[in-house]
Amino acid sequence: MKQKITIKTIAKELGVSTSTVSKALKDSHEISKETKDKIQAYANLYNYKPNSLALQLRNQKTKVIGVILPKIVHHFFSTVIMGIEEGAIEKGYHIMVCFSNESYAKEVETLKVLSNGSVDGLIVSIANETLKNKDFKHFTDLVSEEIPLVLFDRVVDDILCDKVVVDDVGAGYKATKHLLDNGRKRIALITTPKHVNVGTLRRQGYEKALIEEYIKTDKNLIVEIDENSDVRKQIEFVFNQEIDGVFAVNEIYAANAMRIAKEKGLNVPKDFSVIGFTDGLISEYSSPSITTIAQHGFTMGKQAVELLIERIEKETEVYSPKKIVISSNLKLRESTKPSS
């Protein structure tokens, strides 16, 4: 890379001290107009830009926020990133994005690297493997180092930090209630393994809605998907039962379920209703389009980053972690058009 122009260069070239240059560039009253003009003209001519590393070192802050996501090729997470970035830019921050790829080891490593001073704070959604392990030491260490941290979506209560989540129980309830209202009686649930807490919470909502209608939850109608083996096969399994609707905790499962239903000759939404989670493009463009729970990823991201920046910039010693719950809502589409 070309030799960059620095304050020193300018100082030497113009026969003044670095302090004078620094002050002149900040339009300090200490410096005479002529000197300022001369220095500023020179700086402009040679396109001087203050070296941000030097400033970061001096100010002891980077104006960078680290973001660690389990994955990115995913509508929800990419929407969240959008929100985080927008919120960050508004406050003069930038984001450094890393992925854990759902791996515990990579999450630990990334957290370690980012917490060595390269970022002012972190926004994280926990990797699946970590949730399974239940080993959160890398997070609690971060907290005890007092590095600002905000967890979102996939959070755990043991980690004492700010959190942003969707109202998963409520969402599960709304989704199931909607199916019941449409007259469905035997509703399958396609969810994640228990360690993924969002899945568990959505399941609670599902069960709550059923109980209210005096329907006993039937274990055979519930399938916990193991992403390491054939997802489609596992979903097909539930179709061995007699069912008239399905609530899936994400849109991939929902799309798969609908496809299977159609292949089995079921007419969606006439004979069979489908409802998913994450209001992504699949739900919008599949046919029939799929009713979903909208997660408001953008809002989540924005709230998370605002929370974090507040935490970073507030020097208050006493600090009680906040938890923001974003309410989700139903996005009605063709897959649950009332069966006449």
Next chain:
Amino acid sequence: MKQKITIKTIAKELGVSTSTVSKALKDSHEISKETKDKIQAYANLYNYKPNSLALQLRNQKTKVIGVILPKIVHHFFSTVIMGIEEGAIEKGYHIMVCFSNESYAKEVETLKVLSNGSVDGLIVSIANETLKNKDFKHFTDLVSEEIPLVLFDRVVDDILCDKVVVDDVGAGYKATKHLLDNGRKRIALITTPKHVNVGTLRRQGYEKALIEEYIKTDKNLIVEIDENSDVRKQIEFVFNQEIDGVFAVNEIYAANAMRIAKEKGLNVPKDFSVIGFTDGLISEYSSPSITTIAQHGFTMGKQAVELLIERIEKETEVYSPKKIVISSNLKLRESTKPSS
């Protein structure tokens, strides 16, 4: 944030100089075993981590790569990010991600901020507005500052830097040829405005395939989508003509076209074929699933970052820009099952 432990702290605490601490932590032979043990033990105990800002300043490199994308909630771009990140991590780099949101102003601003020393190099896909403006000064400035830059997908030849693109002409050709081979005669093209060069290139491939079959390109079969107004309406327009197939330059347009075709009572793929670009989830999960040109975003990202890092680390003064062309291939699905 808690007061971080530094080399100075250790030095003072242990009554040695900072140089000794620094050397001891690097296991230098200059330091006696006892002193090293003592210092290392202390560092471990208090969980000392070298401040990365100080290192970056001293080494004059950040090991960070800036990435500027037009958008992220998009299958292709998020796949590219994955590739970039993986390649970066492998070489000990991290990525700083920003979005231009297709805006010229934000692109200029972001480029300026990132080129002040916070990154060692940049990977960019140009914003639509910039392509329309044809104002690339912010890029050429970067090049003349000799800041390593790699452009991908949306590139322009005037900027002298490394580039990674897909074989858009070839891809357009393959897609159109495939439709022709399926016996389609009146093939609509749904593309972008002319300033988006990838659209223009794909169109060239389309025209080339038609010419080979002695079919004259019919302007009425081509629609250039303006994203600022109703996309669906614009696509519908082309259905006023008699057509038996459509080639769309991205999957959203393809999905829309297929939906309209179905609404018009056309049977896909029996009466009508659809082929898209970007092998995303929509194409996979819509019904019928949509044949696409796979863009290999992951590969593009990885190649781009490898090119960039090579450029960053090679101190060779003479440097001739490279252009890597990634060949795309057809992913056959239901929307173009041969009409019997």
Next chain:
DNA sequence: TGTTAACACGAAACCGTTTTCGTGATTTTT
């Protein structure tokens, strides 16, 4: 005319680390 204030600038410390070059104290060599 002597004192004080305002002005315009520079010296030096600081942020946290690395690294070159001394240097005094041992140990080895002759």
Next chain:
DNA sequence: AAAAATCACGAAAACGGTTTCGTGTTAACA
């Protein structure tokens, strides 16, 4: 026993800025 080599460590500069605190010169005031 004197010279040379080795050892174990420290001082200081450097990376590129900012900022506090002088300080010499000039202008204003009594």
